[in-house]
Amino acid sequence: MTTGSHTTRFGKYELQQRLGAGGMAVVHRARFTLAPGVSRSVVIKRVRDPYAQDPAFVKMFLNEARISMGLSHGNIVQVFDFGEVEGEFFLAMEWVDGQPLSHVLKRSKLKGLAHLPAPLAVGLVLEVCKGLHHAHTRRDEEGRPLGLVHRDVSPDNVLVSYEGEVKLSDFGIAKAQLSDRPETEAGVVRGKYIYLSPEQTRAEVLDARSDVYTTGVVLFELLTGRRPVEGDAHAVMERIAKGMLTPAHQYVPELDASLVALVSRALALRRDDRFTSAEDFQRALAEWLAYRAPLFPATTLRHLMGWLFEEELKLAGHEPxxxxxxxxxxxxxTGEDGPGGLGEPATASSVYRALDSAYPEERATDVPLEAGAGGREPLPMWIWGALVAVVVGLFVWRAVVPEVLAPTLRKLPVVTNPPGAEVRWDGAPVGTTPALLEVDPGDATHQLELRFVGYKPWSTTVSESAVPERVQVALERLVPETPKSAPAQGQQEDSRSPTGARANKPAAPTPRGMKGFVYYWKDRRPEASASYLVGVDHLRGGNVMQAQSEFRRCLEVDAASVLCHLELGRMGARQGKAREAREHYQRYLDLEPQGDDAAEARKYLSGGRKGR
Incomplete structure (x- = not known):
């Protein structure tokens, strides 16, 4: 294969330049002529031997190529052709005029940036999450989920254009690469073990949360310039499998704590502890940007690419x-202009404010400053000076004096692991973690509570006279314990109804007969039991709508929860919603035909319509 200005014919494409080669494919830049005088640049990926000689691999490769062609999203490199030329299989993909993220990181370090500013890194990964979510949620022509998983989200497979676009490449081909082959085979993963998820190291069945994990590794690297696990392949994979990761703040102590919490959640060892989807991860990153760096310019990535690759762009005739x-x-x-944090809110805002002076030519007018409108004589200089003095005086008064006169509010960051816990201040909800509370100065005390479905509630007292620098809590998962023996039926008789009035009621209704409440939840998901408990608590407080919402959330987590179906059936009966009551009572009977409250459900369904 020749390089430079020489070309080689490959079917309907002209191979112009070899871009690289991996264990599985060789990549070329090529040109495709649409019509005389009309052509476009494309990327051709040719499958290498011995993969091209493996019928099973070729079949899987072609299947994945068809799936990849069905992905159409601004954050995914478009695959628009595939096939065979003289016995050699290939993919034809969109040409992205830019650089892989791996090259961006290397060039950044060469130019003095040890790691990317936090808002820039977050904005970049946010775009990756958009592309991932599109792929994860794709369905076939009959509406069935395709279950796509990228399996190889890494800086090599994230392309950044010189215009600041972010695109994820190698969708589908990565799946073919790892299917039916051991991941440690030479030339298959080649160095990518650093970006494997824990379930990949154990060769388990993968879902979208595996891509969430590897995307979290990419974000970690952008924010710190390092990786959460480093070393030889065996040691790295062992540490990944056990969740023994280096915390991000160990490399960058000044990194925003709320962002560290988001990264930690994405890198959770257990899949259930991570973001449930790439969209959830994207939403959390977007909220962080909106809260911590609302004025960070969207054009910063484009300017960064121009600054990093200025010489390449000049040689191509596109001076940035x-x-x-x-x-x-x-x-x-880079520290050339004194100390400064990489991406702290004040720094991010200063970038935005500085844009006012970035393009002076865009503010220029055709009228010289010396001449008045309509050619009239200019005002005397002393008048201009007086006007400027008045404007400056008003600005100082409005910007400085109120700050001096106003009482100084103390800032209290509240961070939880996992993030997303409800924050209550003196009993009133004030947001979710990570949160930044403002505490008035004084001698009063306040009650701070943290609640998260599936975790034990946490609370503390905060004094206005001694506000802590930070509240950082690792919430304890709510896992019911198995009782030594099931309670006797008679002991449970008076406590099974969440609407009863006995003062000595347990924390939640307890089904009679076969199972005690705790025993019932033992083998079920703790998030469902937590939602049930919260719903019961709302019922006792008369908060019917909130209770109904919690019971429904319980069924979203565990659709076979007989207790939640029972309570929703009762609520539907009390509210006169016959259809809803019948649906949940019937579901209760389907799951527990001999249950303790089966008679109640049958009576309603037979026409008695009596719900407790």
Whole structure:
């Protein structure tokens, strides 16, 4: 294969330049002529031997190629052709005029950026999550989920264009690469073990949460310039499998704690503890950006690419236009202009404010400053000076004096692991973690509570006179214990109804007969039991709508929860919602035909319509 200006014919494509080669494929830049004088640049990926000689692999490769062609999203490299040329299989993909993220990281370090500013890293990974969610939720023509998993989210497979676009590549081909082959086979994963999820190291069946984990590894690397696990392949895979990761703040102590919590959740060892989907991860990152860096310019990634690859762009005849404000910000990031945090909110805002002076030519007018409108004589300089003094005085008064006169509010960051816990201040909900509370100065005390479905509630007292620097809590998972012996039926008789009035009621209704309440939940998901308990608590407090919401959430987690179906049947009966009552009572009977409350359900369904 020749390089430079020479080309080689490959079917209907002209191979122009070899871009690289991996264990499975060789990649070329090519040109496809649509019509005389009309052509487009594409990327051709040719399958290498011995894979091209393996019928099972070829079959899987072609199947995955068809699936990849069905992915159409702005954050995924488009695959628009595949086939065979003289016995050699290939993919034809969209040409992205830019660089792999791995090259961006290397060039950043060469130019003095040890790691990317946090808002820039978060915004970049947010775009990756968009592409992942599109692929994860794709369905076939009959509406069945395809169950796509990328399996190889890494900086090599994230492309960043010179215009600041972010695109995920190698969807589908990575799945073919790892299917029916041991992951340790030479030339298959080749160095990618660093980005494997724990379930990949154990060769388990993968789902979308595996991609969430590997995307979290990419974010970790962008934020710190390091990886959560480093070393030889055996040691790295063993540490990944056991969840023995280096915390991000160990590499970058000044990293925002709420962002560290998001990264930690994405990198949770257990899949159930991670974000449930790439969309959930994207939403959390978007909320962090909106809260911690609301003024960070969306054009920063484009300017960064122009700054990092300025020479390459000049050689290609596309000299980048880099604003002076961005260069001033780079000086702060690299430490050339005094100390500065990489991506802290104040820094992010300063970038935005500096944009006002970045493009002075865009504010220029055709009228010289010396001349008045309509050619009139300019105002005397002393008048201009007086006007400027008045404007500056008003600005100082409005911006400075109120700050001086106003009482100083103390900031209290509240962080939980996992994030997303409800924050209550003196009993009133004030948001979810990570949160930043403002505490008035004084001598009063306040009650801070943290609640998260599936975890034990947590609370503490905060004094206005001694506000802590931070509240950081690792919530304890709510896992019911098996009782030594099932309670006697007579002991449970008066406590099974969540609407009863006995003062000595247990914390939740207890079904009679075969199972005690705790025993019932033993083998079920703790999140469902927690929702049930919260729902019962709401019922006792008269909060019917909140209780109904919790019981429904319980069924979202565990659709076979007889207790939640029973309570929703009773609520439907009390509210006159016959259809809803019948649906849940019937489901209760389907699951527990001999249950303690089966008679109640049958009576309602037979026409007695009596629900407790």
């Amino acid at each position: 236009r880099i604003p002076a404000s961005f260069l001033r910000q780079v000086a702060i990031w």
